[in-house]
Amino acid sequence: MRAVQREPLDANNPLRFTVLRVPFFLEPEYPRDEAWSETNRTRLERKWGGKREFDAQKRRHRLKERGEDVGIKHFNLDRLASSTMASHRLVQWVTKNHGCTASETLYNDLNKRHFEDGQKLNDKRMLAEAAARVGVDANEAMEFLQSGEGEMEIEGALLILRKMGINSIPNFIVGAQHILSGAVHSSELIKLFRQIERTGKGAPDSAFAAVLGIGDDVIARPLDASYNEASA
Template identity: 30%
Template sequence: MSKMSIEIVSDVMCPWCIIGYKNLEKALQQLPDIEADISWHAFELNPQMPPEGQDLVEHVIEKYGSTKEQSVENRKMIAQRGLDSGFQFNFSDDSKIINSFNCHRLLTWAKEHGKQTELKLALFSAHFTEGKQLNDDAQLLAVAVSIGLDEARARQILDSDEYAAEVRAEQNRMHQMGIQSVPTFIINKKYGISGGQPSEAFIDALTQINAEAQGASAQA
């Protein structure tokens, strides 16, 4: 059994981040000789987003210069890619992009309790599948509690600036490493895979990386 470190730089607001993760998950299921240690790094796609968020279609039109029709077609394509990966997107006219900073603060805390991946996946489902408003503390707390995190402690964090400095430092470190887009998968602190790749691409990359690691180990 080979151990592999996989650090995922992502934002809960990014649909390609959950697509990429689900395809990575599929790849690892087909690579039983690789044991992956997965962790997540904070990255805000829209750090200047106001607390109330912004209508999804309006945001896409403003940020990418798309037309409303192009935005609709893009959502259909993403929804299909989601289904292919095993994730359900339920976009609607009420879908919003929100400021994800508090999500990242809770994720940093959850890592201390071994629940970072569990919370990350719950947040993706809450936002994209269930249409929860994660800029609402009550709804964000409900997600944290649903995976067994302590409600009183989570509320205490949200009511303070705890973990804010850690999140900002982590984001700065990602930028200093040259990461400008998500998802980015950092393998064994050496190799990078960008984007919501299909499972086949992950299988090929991880197999090659593992072979190189095994070869280097044999020569040592």
């Protein structure tokens, strides 16, 4: 997105982006109890049927190399895996109340805290601290996290995903009409963005905004290209 925004085909009419992170659960049956967790190594070895099978998957998908390509020096294999409901709720709440630039910055910070630092995504104290770093009052964030607010919206988004036949991540829904599945290279996204830029056939709204309770004013406010520059 930054590459397209910084070098628009038409300087007088640059492409504008709004990003909504649609919730998805890799482990929907995980207990939502904040005290519960397991290591990601345990989860993946169970998923693939043992250590040997998991090692084969790592070699096949080249996740370490893909991470290094985008500046992630180390994936913490023994990071704490837990229910992600609280983190999904927080991201959506921040989007509603502070906009997509704030929620994208939060999302990137949570990714680092989890995938690199190994922190678990149902730790409410950690989540409130992360929210405070993007300008959200930590006490308000904690009060929200202690409530059940937002869970119904999350469930509604998951229902739409199932109806669309999306049952894995990553998936990118661009312009409400293009779906790119899998760990696509940034060049594929840039190619699609340039196509939309040339034709002007983007999307005026989001397929998920209504079910997630995201207002039109948030959708109309474009993502700031300079967000989270430190991780660029």
